[in-house]
Amino acid sequence: MSVSRLLLLLACVGTAQIDTAVEAAAYQDRSMRATVVALKLDGLKKEQVERVEQALGAVKGVMWTSFDFDSKIMTVFVDVDGPASADKLLEFLELAGHVGTEASPQELDQALGAMRSADGMIFFRREAESAEARTAKFPDTPAGRTAQAFIAAFNSGDEDEMREFAERHRSKSALEAKTMEERLEQYRELHGDWGRLEVRSVESHDERNLTVTVKPKRGYSGLALSFQFEDAAPHKLSEIRIAATFLDEGNDASSNKGTAEGKMGDITLLTESLKPLRDHFNANKHKHRFVALLSPT
Amino acid sequence: MYGARAVQQSILKEFPDADISISIVWIQMPGFNDNETAARKIAGTIEDKRVKHFYDSFPAHLAGKAFGEGLVKRGPAWDIYFFYQKGQEWTDGPPKPAEWMHQLGGAGADESKFHAGSDLVDQLHETMHKVTGAECKVE
Secondary structure (H helix, E strand, C coil): CCHHHHHHHHHHHHHHCCCCEEEEEEEEECCCCEEEEEEEECCCCHHHHHHHHHHHHCCCCCCCEEEECCCCEEEEEEECCCCCCHHHHHHHHHHHCCCCCCCCHHHHHHHHHHHHCCCCCCCCCHHHHCHHHHHCCCCCCHHHHHHHHHHHHHHHCCHHHHHHHHHHHECHHHHHHCCHHHHHHHHHHHHHHHCCEEEEEEEEEECCEEEEEEEECCCCCEEEEEEEECCCCCCCEEEEEEEEECCCHHHCHHHHCCCCCCCCCCCEECCCCCHHHHHHHHHCCCCEEEEEEECCC | CHHHHHHHHHHHCCCCCCCEEEEEEEECCCCCCCCHHHHHHHHCCCCCCCEEEEEECCCCCHHHHHHHCCCCCCCCCCCEEEEECCCCCCCCCCCCCCEEEECCECCCCCHHHECCHHHHHHHHHHHHHHHHCCCCCCC
């Protein structure tokens, strides 16, 4: 199932029938060969969440899921190589629309049964809950839609999508200034250097100028992408100016959530080997020991 | 974040005098903001001399793989808790825990060991007492 198809399903079903799914997001993480989706499940009781998580474990191809009780976001990965079934997922989502706070065990089982039979894997992405995800909205203007389309095409890692973006949105003069092969070669290089771009803010100046601040996966703390549009209607994209910028991840809303201001603890990195952990474990063998592996966010 | 609070609530605060060595491995999961900065920040909120913090980055997941061996079928071990008796030694890999539990859905881990929410807090507290014999704090 393509991400766009999945998003469409979530959008259509979510607003119409799923009162528990108030937010949804999805993207493809090609490095992990996974489709990543986020749903916010506000209406479910704890027992229902636990049963959903356990049932998802039985879905073919599921790598892992997680539910954050603070944000009410459930997280799952969907294998991009798996034979994901749009129909089965739709069936689940429709049934899940009846799974509210007062859902009976039978109704929940029915929904979970549909999910179990879906040959896909879904990852409900916690980051969708982040302040950035909520606030970094693209304006519903031609400029906003073009910038959003560019980010989507860039993050796809798919040269065909980038080619389609250029043909649809670039101005005639821009297309003449650089051949498509040159554009795609530049795209390959930039995508290789930066990886996925996460949108941090969108600032719309006017219909001919819009700036998007993104955090690349690699290379820079942040990048400011300034989209320049032609003066004349239909205001096609003339160029994208790129400048490095600094994003203080220490002020990242999600990683700050619930932590003490400014206080940093000592941690030992396990990048090369487990020796530090093993040595600490064995050095304390005269004591009982407790080891927890936890996500910091 | 929830797992950290569960550990603080059920073990650190409830058993302040227990002579136990605690290792918390902050594990970086892709798709989350689980970077080293986030790990250092949350480590800074846990003020307990019995605790030592480690960071296991993606994609190596050295700790996640070692501790998940034989217990977690898909992906690394995370949101997972292990208790060890005195005298147990780590040789080729982490020893078999005296008790363990997790809050992993969809990873193919033993469902009978799955605990979440207040149930996780209760189970950690109960298991801490059972394994170590420590008595919880009396207000």
